[in-house]
Amino acid sequence: MNGFSWRRFLAVLRKEWIQVRRDPFTLRMIIVLPVLQLFLFGYAINTDPKHLPTGLLMAEHSKYERTLVAAMQNTGYYDIRTLTGEAEAERGLADGELLFVVNIPPGFDRAVDRGEQPTVLMDADATDPSAIGNAAAALAGLTDALDRDLPQTVRSTPAVPPFQFAVHARYNPEQLTVLNIVPGLICIVLTISTLFITTLSITRERERGTMENLLAMPVRPIEVMLAKVVPYIVIGYTQALLIMGIAAAVFDLPIRGSMVLLILALGLFIASNLALGLTFSTIARNQMQAIQMAQFTLLPSFLLSGFMFPFAGMPVWAQWAGELFPVTHALRIVRGVLLKGNGMAQIVPELWPIAAFTLAVAVIATWSYRETLD
Amino acid sequence: MTAELVIDVRDLRKRYGARVVVDGLTLGVAAGEICGFLGANGSGKTTTMRMLCGLIKPDGGGGTCLGLDIVRDASRLRRQIGYMTQRFSFYDDLTTAENLDFVASVYELSDRRGRVRAIVERMGLAGRADQLAGELSGGWKQRLALAACVLHEPKLLLLDEPTAGVDAKARREFWDLIHDMAGDGLTVLVSTHYMDEAERCGRIAYLSGGRIVAQGSPDVVARGSGLVILAATGGDLDRAARALRRMAGVESAAVFGSAVHLAGMDRAALERAIAAYDGDALIWHDVAPRLEDVFIHLLSQPDGGAS
DSSP: OOOOOHHHHHHHHHHHHHHHHHOHHHHHHHHHHHHHHHHIIIIIOOSSOOSEEEEEEESSOOSSHHHHHHHHHHTSSEEEEEOSOHHHHHHHHHHTSOSEEEEEOTTHHHHHHTTOOOOOEEEEOTTSHHHHHHHHHHGGGGTTTTGGGSOGGGOSSOSSOSOOOOOOOOSSTTOOHHHHHHHHHHHHHHIIIIIIHHHHHHHHHHHHTHHHHHHHSSOOHHHHHHHHHHHHHHHHHHHHHHHHHHHHHHHOOOOOSOHHHHHHHHHHHHHHHHHHHHHHHHHOSSHHHHHHHHHHHHHHHHHTSSSSSOGGGSOHHHHHHHHHSHHHHHHHHHHIIIIIOOOHHHHHHHHHHHHHHHHHHHHHHHHHOOSSOO | OOSOEEEEEEEEEEEETTEEEEEEEEEEEETTOEEEEEEOTTSSHHHHHHHHTTSSOOSEEEEEETTEETTTTHHHHHHHEEEEOSSOOSOTTSBHHHHHHHHHHHTTOSSHHHHHHHHHHHTTOGGGTTSBGGGSOHHHHHHHHHHHHHTTOOSEEEEESTTTTOOHHHHHHHHHHHHHHHHTTOEEEEEOSOHHHHTTSSEEEEEETTEEEEEEOHHHHHHTTOOEEEEEESSOHHHHHHHHHTSTTOOEEEEETTEEEEEESOHHHHHHHHHHOOSSOOEEEEEOOOHHHHHHHHHHSTTTTOO
16 A cells, blocks of 8 residues: 555646636636625515505594504505405405505494504405515504504503513624525535535446546555545635625625634635535535435535524424534534634534544545545 | 466456356466457356456456456556546546546656657547547547557557447557567457457357357367358359258358358258258358357357357
8 A cells, every 4th residue: 555645646636626617607607606696685585574564454534544554554564455345355365466454344443442452454466475564564563553542441562561671782783684504605615615515526437437447556645545536625615705895895794703714714614515515425426416415415415504594493303303413513613703703612512523523534434435446 | 478468367258247247267378368258148248358457346256467467466567558448438528638638647658748649649649630539530538548558569459349339440459569569478358349440359158147158279279160151153043042041050140242151150051951952053162161150159159159
């Protein structure tokens, strides 16, 4: 057995680099895709949608209707227009033209005046719960909307509440979606560049028969693997910095913690992806299988990591599953360092699970790696 | 043969699951020899070659190549063997020169540029040096692959069907190169399906069911088969071949140009068949079996001639 050779490593690296350069399409995609995603998340995607189309149904003219509608409009969530009848309301909800229909029941004014606490029915299109969630929640604050028009006896709340809550939205005071997305985007993009492309590039050698040739030459597997991943580590970091740079310049992303710390921590995350990619490539027989396996890890990266959906909202078993994946911890590290200004002390609890994962997977990879063809 | 054996393996065995691919193969090839490896698809040629250069571990048996154990010294062995895979396995998106440069640097050769230039010159690749390998025609690809295999000046060359799908002229030139290199002392083991190539080997080994069932110089193999060939000219040859092919004792009846060849192991049976044929009266005479006749005979045995 011969040891690691820098010359052979550089030989493979040079070959890989020529191949990357000869494929400008892939290279462009690698750079364009994350930037595009950033702008889409920044400008197009909004988890707190406002100005939702709302229809109003009234059994008769009401003196309180104007106040109620104004109060709803003022929340910013509702754009209200008056409907002619039940049929139009049904059609509007079915066609998706309306997300809400407000039904003011007959005798509403009288019932309010008498203090009977009448009910205003809100029909909501709940096919996408997250679209209507915040709007519906805002209704709770509107029950005192009529207070000023009403006699003291039927007012909703005591004039002076015994106490009140004040929410102080820290780290992201404007609660901008884009600031929540950027850390996740960095992690996902790194996963794609390092895990995906590494896995593919190794299985491609196997599929095209060039692996047989490489194995017949004195080059050691470790040299091939390292040379294959180094270009993509460079690309991965470029992407991460690009995303952060654009997010800082365009979306006012605060960088509160240490960039050096962040880059070092991301290095560990990249290592975990590479170890996993290496394992996949020893198992996968062709590029198709490699893609399937890599996608299998992308799913939890999106769904269980807290990138798309709040981690705290998941049942305990799903949280445990999410904790297994390095991306979950990497996400917390990036959020912590960028938005909260966390330092080493705060991110250590997130670092060791990634390290443990990397070690375990690297052991499996070494185990299953075949230096021969069988 | 008193010369030192470059390939000296005994009783090699390899199975994949229940399928036995190589079943007790013993082979000795002397230095400077060109040994042709023949046999039907799936007879174990590729697997044997892979075992010889340490890409696959044999399940049983063993031996040496160039005096190095094929299992224990596999990684050292690889430096001294040139193995050309059946499929073109260099990089399509690299040019000829870049591919060769890559191989040279992986072998850590000194004077990389000089060596690459020399091999490009020798293989006649000069005009194609800056062309992408993926854009080369089949013949040029094979030349590139051969150039890459001999760049590190191996002492033993394993070529797995190097000329499959290459036109006749390119094949002829390819073999001229192989003979050149053998003249310089290189030992070559080459698998092929082409009879004209087999005839250019100093020795051939015919594989069937993972074992060698016939070996020796092409002449010896042809004569030693015990095959009887009777030939006739004139008359309606196609009709004669069609009718005779179905008769007992006739292994094959085929028209070659203006003659029909009848092959079988039993002369008496062949003569009975001729007597029973009711077409034109043809004059039959003996011809020496050619290599091709022998291989078709071996291929048509139910067990590929393994008995």
